[in-house]
Amino acid sequence: MKLFGFFKNKENDTFKIIEPDRLWVEDNFRWLIDVFGYPYPKSEQILLVANYFPKTFASDNVLIENIIEDLCLLIGVVKEKISFEVVSDIRDIYGMPYQIEGMPFETALEIEEKKYKIHIANSLQKHPKRLVYNLVYEFIRIKLTENKLEYDTGKDTNLFLYLAGIYFGFGVLLSQNLKDTGRVDDGFWETKWNYISEMPNEIMAYALATYSKLIEQDAPKWKDNLPSDLKNQFEKAIHYLNDNPTALYDKKELKSNELFKKAYDQYLKNEFVAAIASLQPILSLTNDNVMKADVYNNLGYYHIRLKNYEQAVAYFNCSINIISNYGYANDNLGYAFIQLGKLEEGRAFLEKALQTENNDIAYTNRNFALYYQAKGERNKADEYFKKSFDAITDSVDLLEYHYADFLLQNGEIEKGLEFLKKAVEKGEPEAIERMNEIKKNGTY
Incomplete structure (x- = not known):
């Protein structure tokens, strides 16, 4: 039966x-x-x-x-x-x-x-x-x-x-x-x-x-x-x-994504050197140009956070050579040039970032504020810092830190320290270092 x-x-x-x-x-x-x-x-x-x-x-x-x-x-x-x-x-x-x-x-x-x-x-x-x-x-x-x-x-x-x-x-x-x-x-x-x-x-x-x-x-x-x-x-x-496996599951590409995610997690913990080390092998693993452009951009950004601006410029250029209208890479390159004192080169890349329309406008406005601050145009710098705060959809790295520096430079001590404290609360190493210097030297 x-x-x-x-x-x-x-x-x-x-x-x-x-x-x-x-x-x-x-x-x-x-x-x-x-x-x-x-x-x-x-x-x-x-x-x-x-x-x-x-x-x-x-x-x-x-x-x-x-x-x-x-x-x-x-x-x-x-x-x-x-x-x-x-x-x-x-x-x-x-x-x-x-x-x-x-x-x-x-x-x-x-x-x-x-x-x-x-x-x-x-x-x-x-x-x-x-x-x-x-x-x-x-x-x-x-x-x-x-x-x-x-x-x-x-x-x-x-x-x-x-x-x-x-x-x-x-x-x-x-x-x-x-x-x-x-x-x-x-x-x-x-x-x-x-x-x-x-x-x-x-x-x-x-x-x-x-x-x-x-x-x-x-x-x-x-x-x-x-x-x-x-x-x-x-x-x-x-x-x-x-x-019936297919070529879609490329182990090297999967490994590349795993390393990319690992590097991002390390960045979130402010482990910039470790994040750079995690990203480097991807360049020899991947054949994905989008991934390569992202890796070069992130390598540049992590070097920015270590204040290695010359090295950062080289990486951002590699990213843009792959994808010329990559908004974030153009924006970051503009920031690096401004930090190196090459203001007009920096501004040119910020303008290009705007044209791509795939940038983060809050970051771009922050960078324009730094450009005008470096040129001594205080009102314009203040205007763009405020535009950056208004455009925030997610946390913007170093915004409070840079705005605190701007305020302290212009004698607005109490307000500047208030924003520096906010940057410290975000866990940004640059802000923590600056606050420790102020406490140690007894300035302000």
């Missing part, structure tokens, strides 16, 4: 994907890697929990503005660039019979003058998870647009956005919303919905497995948050990739 579940056909355990779909996934991941580099090993996928969405979960009600604020931080977009409009339609009229054929309107992105407006169906607020999913989808568009990527490939565009979402860490959230079926009956009126994404389960599973292999995790913790059928296919896809 054959019992159910026994003598299971082994063929059912084999992951199946047609060759064109497999190549499509790998080619698009390769394109994302060429632009953004390999994802860091041990990266996590973002889940709909308070750890990732603190503003959203801090409120009793799911508010669109809170979700947007959380997504801005998660994906690295300036909040001031984003606005939204809630749109009402026939779905909001109680007692009005309707049936929607095809894809219903839920969100749409409008881009104008480097700002983004998201149009959101009012009815979507009744489905918080789908609301988050749709906003994630639009933020993926914004992320690609911010990086000036031409991602509109026609019929495959929507499917590509799923792959980009996986790459940026939103794969689990997108996976949880491939299907949405439900029914609400209040005793007078019944509403049914049945949504199925155009992304096939097999391709989604293979893309998630490909990402998982890129970060060297065959059994990531986040797989347990996938829908059960997709989790099963994901596990099969991992086995398939183990048996």
Whole structure:
């Protein structure tokens, strides 16, 4: 007698994907890697929990503005660039019979003058998870647009956005919303919905497995948050990739990313010499020009923090020779030249950083302030320091330290010491050294 579940056909355990779909996934991941580099090993996928969405979960009600604020931080977009409009339609009229054929309107992105407006169906607020999913989808568009990527490939565009979402860490959230079926009956009126994404389960599973292999995790913790059928296919896809490895998983590139992350962690601890030592081997490991440009830029920056400005200039030039419109490298090169007293050379690179539009304006304004300070133009320097503080979206290295120096030079002792103390509280070695000198010498 054959019992159910026994003598299971082994063929059912084999992951199946047609060759064109497999190549499509790998080619698009390769394109994302060429632009953004390999994802860091041990990266996590973002889940709909308070750890990732603190503003959203801090409120009793799911508010669109809170979700947007959380997504801005998660994906690295300036909040001031984003606005939204809630749109009402026939779905909001109680007692009005309707049936929607095809894809219903839920969100749409409008881009104008480097700002983004998201149009959101009012009815979507009744489905918080789908609301988050749709906003994630639009933020993926914004992320690609911010990086000036031409991602509109026609019929495959929507499917590509799923792959980009996986790459940026939103794969689990997108996976949880491939299907949405439900029914609400209040005793007078019944509403049914049945949504199925155009992304096939097999391709989604293979893309998630490909990402998982890129970060060297065959059994990531986040797989347990996938829908059960997709989790099963994901596990099969991992086995398939183990048996059919591709050139996408370059061990040297994976090692390069591991070292790059290690160097960044060392930098956060102010271990600049160690960070430089971690970065150096990457240059002989990687064939990724984006990675090389990042490594040269970071080598230069860590040398800046050691006040090795001449060495820093050499590294920044190497970075710019690879990617001429690299905003951060141009900005850093401008800073290094200003510290060397080569003011006009420095200013020229700050102007170029502005033109790239991929710089951090708070850093650029700080550097312009140092330029005007060095030229003795006190009012202009003060103006740009204030612009830098106003433009902060994240902590700006040495801003309080340099502003304290500016204030102390101009006799504003009390205010200068106040800002120097803030720099010390940030743990900046330059500020700590300066404060110790002041205490030792009894100046001010």
